[in-house]
Amino acid sequence: MPHCWPRCFAVYWLAYQRVLAADQPFGLAVILIPATAFAVVLLGVFPFNALDVYNYLILGRVEAVHGQNPYLVPPTPFRRIHF
Numbered sequence: 001m002p003h004c005w006p007r008c009f010a011v012y013w014l015a016y017q018r019v020l021a022a023d024q025p026f027g028l029a030v031i032l033i034p035a036t037a038f039a040v041v042l043l044g045v046f047p048f049n050a051l052d053v054y055n056y057l058i059l060g061r062v063e064a065v066h067g068q069n070p071y072l073v074p075p076t077p078f079r080r081i082h083f
Contacts (some may be wrong), residue, residue, distance in 0.1 A: 012031075019031050059070035062078055 012035075016031050019028055058075050062068050062070040062073065062075050066078060
């Protein structure tokens with residue numbers, strides 16, 4: 001499955017080059033509008049591979065706000081922390 005992304009990019013790049021070579025004024029919009037629509041849809045997706053960032057935020061807040069060592073005190077006593 002990881003080899004699908006270069007192929008998809010190649011197809012998208014070929015379509016982009018073909019649109020640029022055409023003399024039609026709406027050709028570039030045919031490429032950019034769907035790409036923008038898909039990007040906007042992905043803005044609301046939770047970053048599943050970025051869980052360590054949230055862990056660092058919680059550990060930093062335990063130390064900065066509550067003055068506790070985040071490696072000795074678990075964050076469970078501070079469950080009601082609002083970001």
